[in-house]
Amino acid sequence: MVWHVYLSAVVPRLVFMLHTVFAVWRVVKAKNDNYYWLLLLLTLLILVEMIVTTTIQKGADYKGFSPALFFYLINIIPPIWILEICELEKIRNDECVSKNYSTCMYDIRPTGSPAAERNTNSSSTGKSDIFQNFDWILGLHQTLLIVLIIGKWILPLGIGVNRDQLSQLLLMFVGTAADILEFKSETQSHTGVRCCLELVYAILALWTWSMLQFPLDITVQQREDAEVPGHHTPLWKAQLYKYSADLWNISISIFIQDGPFLVFRLFLMLSQKIYHQMLLFFTIKNSLVLTLQIYRLVVIYLELRNPQRRESQKTTVTDVASTIEMEDVDE
Numbered sequence: 001m002v003w004h005v006y007l008s009a010v011v012p013r014l015v016f017m018l019h020t021v022f023a024v025w026r027v028v029k030a031k032n033d034n035y036y037w038l039l040l041l042l043t044l045l046i047l048v049e050m051i052v053t054t055t056i057q058k059g060a061d062y063k064g065f066s067p068a069l070f071f072y073l074i075n076i077i078p079p080i081w082i083l084e085i086c087e088l089e090k091i092r093n094d095e096c097v098s099k100n101y102s103t104c105m106y107d108i109r110p111t112g113s114p115a116a117e118r119n120t121n122s123s124s125t126g127k128s129d130i131f132q133n134f135d136w137i138l139g140l141h142q143t144l145l146i147v148l149i150i151g152k153w154i155l156p157l158g159i160g161v162n163r164d165q166l167s168q169l170l171l172m173f174v175g176t177a178a179d180i181l182e183f184k185s186e187t188q189s190h191t192g193v194r195c196c197l198e199l200v201y202a203i204l205a206l207w208t209w210s211m212l213q214f215p216l217d218i219t220v221q222q223r224e225d226a227e228v229p230g231h232h233t234p235l236w237k238a239q240l241y242k243y244s245a246d247l248w249n250i251s252i253s254i255f256i257q258d259g260p261f262l263v264f265r266l267f268l269m270l271s272q273k274i275y276h277q278m279l280l281f282f283t284i285k286n287s288l289v290l291t292l293q294i295y296r297l298v299v300i301y302l303e304l305r306n307p308q309r310r311e312s313q314k315t316t317v318t319d320v321a322s323t324i325e326m327e328d329v330d331e
Helices: 003-031 034-055 067-094 114-125 133-154 163-188 197-211 235-242 244-270 277-330
Strands: 096-100 105-108
Touching (some): 003 067, 067 133, 163 197
């Protein structure tokens, strides 16, 4: 294996493990409990995967899927969840007054109340760290997305992915990362959402679900005509094979990102009665993206039907021509 391929396979994985160590250190610092250092055992997954990839795969990534990014997400997501829940507990104690625990309806604690004053005093005396816990959480979210994109860029190319497709994938990652970070930050910024434990858990679950699209390379592996299966393959199957990357891209948008985001935002507005300008804007944005994806799906469906019609027409013309030739021969 060439040395630069080896370095491009090892260095990103080491960065993944280093970032995980940093996140776990912050968890130990926030919870003041050394028990959480056990989270570092998850880094063994990246280590084992790195050994297998460098020895068996010769550094090359797998087809359609990146185990390195997947195991990195498994490493980094639990510390972020713990920090988010730790911050939520502080907010619930300092800002929120529960009205009904069963319906998740909360009042915001008045700023002049004794509890709010205690919160102000504690926050002013608790800034022994450089940043508050919220700043650390936001920083981990931001660095996670940056490390994912740069790490994917440095990692060796996967099987079936060329550099042109990699550039397309990285550009898609940038847009996807911005949408995911916006969903997590903007949706949870409302105090009525932060005060509800169930809503925060739902946001974290959707955030985790949307992050699982990053290890996938199938959205850019567009098949060319030369890669379509043999001549005896039905035309509609060949066309379906050709549009497979577009279909995967549409499916990911509907079921992993824009679809779940839209449903949750509609739930906030219609059920929880939470309204603000940015929430309305991004709800319209998700609706527009889903509409365009469905429109693209209809276009692909029509493209799949047209070749079948042309094939049937061609067969009919051929049969008619054969019949005319046979009649001429008989004459």
